[in-house]
Amino acid sequence: LNIIWIIGKNKKVKYIGNIFVVSLSVADLVVALYPYPLALVAVFHNGWTMGSLHCQLSGFVMGLSVIGSVFNITAIAINRYCYICHSLRYDRLYSRRNTCLYLLLTWMLTALAIVPNFLVGSLKYDPRVFSCTFTQTASSSYTICVVLIHFLVPLGVVSFCYLRIWTLVIRVKGRVRPNPKRVADLRNFLTMFVVFVLFAVCWAPLNFIGLAVAVNPATVAPNVPEWLFVTSYFMAYFNSCLNAVVYGLLNQNFRQEYKQILRALCTPRALFTESSRYNTEAIKSKHSPAGTNNNQIKVNSALH
Template structure:
């Protein structure tokens, strides 16, 4: 390719109402692989996150303040499976975007909404676990069901406000390597630094701090248990901690390459940003896409209550839906 940065495709984005030129030509095998990954992600995302939400609605043991954040995180994951991912899959199979400029931009905004929603819900979960384990005497007062619902609502308002500059400026540009519009990190360096700080650096730093303090306390308590049996952590608290920590680790692994590339390019001096190989950029995006379908699997693997509800829903869907409708109406 003669051009390897998103800005090279700005003219194509602005000058076409329906189809963007085919500037990137992967092999048939790569196209099939990419489409297969997207289809698998869409199906697993919808099924897994639907199971998570239905499990919480059905099982009273799962109807806790911390699981309000889990539902919110599932909603962030579901939104991309229902709209952007099917359109991106269509573009992969067509080898170009054929659905027009407006939908290209909307898919990018919803992708950003899902990413930021995931980051901030993982942040809320980490803070929740921090208070539950490190400040348990304050937990019930801070995390009532009403308060927790309010925290989630205000967080989503903040997420939408954070994305407004990206949605209202000319920084979303078509990149044929990933068949969609993306945020051009070189178009507005001030906005790039703000987005990097509030979308990644600040929330992830807080999450790491919370889990570091939690694990230090857990290790201390376990050590003291060997000396006396007065101080203990409830097994349910430890299991819940492991589940939520696994969600964070999964997110970090999947979004790590994408975030690292963005930070390196964004913080490079003007005109000296390193050229990112096509294969690395594409791989980082597809790893990020896959993350949206993994949380439902993590809950099923690490949490017995979720796993039990999954079995009930899958093995007796009609009975489950009947009981759920009775509860709702």
């Protein structure tokens, strides 16, 4: 929620590409509004007491959050790749209209990816995690498709994008004189790269368990230790809490905003003071998405 507030308020981070960061924050937030409270109720009652409708809805919302996060991280990587590696065409590729269409497409694919769960009947209550979630043993072929489409393919796309970016950064290192905007661009890239790495690390165990179960469900499923499944499950969903921490640690603008929010919580009047100050700064200096591409043009020029 803080990320959405900061991007909407601070002109320094309010540019069109960050709409995918806002979308990722929404995906992370959704799971905390409905499935998690129901899971807490299940913990207190030592079982599911909310009925099958809430079970299906909870599983659907949880899937919406998880797959939405995966696809938004992929969209962010593609955006960063185009911004840094194809800067001359970036403004045309990511005009305001096109970016909104890309965002809409991201969430349409997310919703489409969840629908098969209802056909297969894979959204069920799992007493090990006190949640209605995807059941890995519902269908071997479907579980393999889930791991492939929801994890391995996005992982491959994101890895390709960031590998190309790193390659370009290393090639032009020392050729292009550093400037504040270029340093800021590289820090933003580093932030999103760390978000991706944490995502891969947190989600890999659960997906590999699912893949192993799908390959040989009769043998593997009964032999998966409960502690291993529970640890991998909560490790995966804990990833939603890490993104905001990464933004605060690696991005100076977000870090400053976090400090201001904490001060505002202690002294509410500070919130209105800081808002007035940023409105004044916004009038004096507006951030232009096209302007941030000037250094990238230099990067491309240095390569030719």
